[in-house]
Amino acid sequence: MLGVAAATGLLIVFASWWAGPGLFGSAQAEATETVEATVTLPADCSRADAEETVRFELGGETRSGTLSGCGHDQDEQVEIAVPAESAPGLVDVQLAATAPGSHDLRRPVGLALLVLSCAAGGVYAFLVARGPRRPFAVL
Incomplete structure (x- = not known):
């Protein structure tokens, strides 16, 4: 289950990276x-x-x-x-x-936030698959 979540997260990150510069901000600005x-x-x-x-x-x-x-x-x-x-x-x-341009941080910050959200989804999937934990007995 964890492998499926990790693979899905990686697929989403690579697909958004491949989608090009227009996804999170323009990389090409008018001169x-x-x-x-x-x-x-x-x-x-x-x-x-x-x-x-x-x-x-x-x-x-x-x-x-x-x-x-x-x-x-x-x-x-x-x-x-x-x-x-x-x-x-x-x-x-x-x-x-x-003036818009490629000197801003929209693309790298957007991609980093996407990676973090995929990691959070993977951790959530792991916790759901693992199930509830038994409480420790207190002596």
Whole structure:
């Protein structure tokens, strides 16, 4: 019984590892460049889908972009992530702190939690198969 539980746990772990990077988090992120930007047109947070306009320098030229967010002040400095392949004109940017990437710990932590849950299931199966223990006689 214990062997079946251990084999099932290993099968689940290997299947989730084989499923690829998308299971617990993206391993491939869009190539971005982090730059300092100045908020040129702040947005009020009372609007849904608020977007602010920012100005930044990329590759020696001054560019403008739209930042999905709100609450920044006029001329406030923010750090943004700009897509590496950006066309001329207005660029969609995001705050650098919220840009997705492979530098986070979602995948290894998720896989470790899966291994722990499989081990806990195996121990539970062992305890159920073993049955109740007799209490020791106290003299």
